Amino acid sequence: MTQTGIAHPTIAASVRGITKTYGTGDTQAIALDGIDLDIHRGTLTAIMGPSGSGKSTLMHVFAGLDSATTGRVMIGDTDITDLDDDALTLLRRRKLGFVFQAFNLVPTLSVLGNVELPFELDGRKPGAGERAWINELLGRLGLSGLENRRPHELSGGQQQRVAIARALASKPTLIFADEPTGNLDSKSSRDVLSLLGVLTREYDQTVVLVTHDPVAASYADRVLFIADGAIVHDVGRSDPKALSDIILMLEVAA
Numbered sequence: 001m002t003q004t005g006i007a008h009p010t011i012a013a014s015v016r017g018i019t020k021t022y023g024t025g026d027t028q029a030i031a032l033d034g035i036d037l038d039i040h041r042g043t044l045t046a047i048m049g050p051s052g053s054g055k056s057t058l059m060h061v062f063a064g065l066d067s068a069t070t071g072r073v074m075i076g077d078t079d080i081t082d083l084d085d086d087a088l089t090l091l092r093r094r095k096l097g098f099v100f101q102a103f104n105l106v107p108t109l110s111v112l113g114n115v116e117l118p119f120e121l122d123g124r125k126p127g128a129g130e131r132a133w134i135n136e137l138l139g140r141l142g143l144s145g146l147e148n149r150r151p152h153e154l155s156g157g158q159q160q161r162v163a164i165a166r167a168l169a170s171k172p173t174l175i176f177a178d179e180p181t182g183n184l185d186s187k188s189s190r191d192v193l194s195l196l197g198v199l200t201r202e203y204d205q206t207v208v209l210v211t212h213d214p215v216a217a218s219y220a221d222r223v224l225f226i227a228d229g230a231i232v233h234d235v236g237r238s239d240p241k242a243l244s245d246i247i248l249m250l251e252v253a254a
């Protein structure tokens with residue numbers, strides 16, 4: 001893998017000069033319009049912004065699930081911009097956890113089968129410590145006792161929590177979560193957000209989450225606001241009211 005030597009040990013991931021355009025000519029859409037961003041290790045970063053502003057696209061580019069039109073992406077000290085598919089797949093599998101906006105659970109697998117999928121794909125079984133961690137995750141996420149159910153036998157909120165458990169199962173260094181609390185009631189949301197906070201503080205994991213909910217974003221160490229594919233505000237930990245005020249101001253400006 002490419003080692004550039006410019007990476008800083010406290011930076012978990014970064015992008016420079018990222019643009020992303022879809023289509024050409026009249027139908028061209030600019031999803032990302034020049035993004036520079038460092039994500040610090042062991043922190044929880046929230047990304048907010050209107051629907052269609054580019055939040056999911058940015059997460060996909062960061063995680064190497066989609067390529068940028070221009071710009072460079074670093075995960076840790078690895079420049080993934082020109083990595084081939086095999087190397088990228090390995091890096092994603094070993095280092096990244098991703099919670100998709102659509103949960104992407106495998107319908108034919110049980111809850112446990114879905115949660116253990118990252119190990120399966122890596123060609124191994126979870127060890128004793130990893131099984132204990134998976135059990136703890138299932139407990140913290142309110143999924144204990146549902147291990148043998150299939151996704152269609154779960155509520156939307158339960159499916160969302162399975163997707164979260166799957167993303168966290170292998171203790172990835174970097175976790176991207178797209179609206180991880182979008183389908184959850186306030187108690188489940190708080191549980192998920194507290195868990196993500198614990199990961200950053202106790203295990204030095206790094207979490208980037210997209211949310212429309214100022215209460216969810218108030219758990220973050222840093223909150224970025226995206227509008228029309230660009231970062232327009234970048235604030236430290238803030239209370240929900242302060243975050244709502246920024247959103248309102250952006251909506252008025254739009």
Ligand SMILES: Nc1ncnc2c1ncn2[C@@H]1O[C@H](COP(=O)(O)OP(=O)(O)OP(=O)(O)O)[C@@H](O)[C@H]1O
Nearest residue numbers: 022023029030031050051052053054055056057058
């Ligand atoms: N595959 C695609 N082809 C064409 N345009 C796309 C594609 N994916 C996204 N876009 C466009 O790129 C822009 C950014 O989309 P994106 O999904 O990143 O928004 P978002 O901020 O995640 O929105 P939401 O809050 O609704 O999830 C939108 O205008 C969208 O229509």
Ligand SMILES: [Mg+2]
Nearest residue numbers: 055056057101
């Ligand atoms: Mg989205």
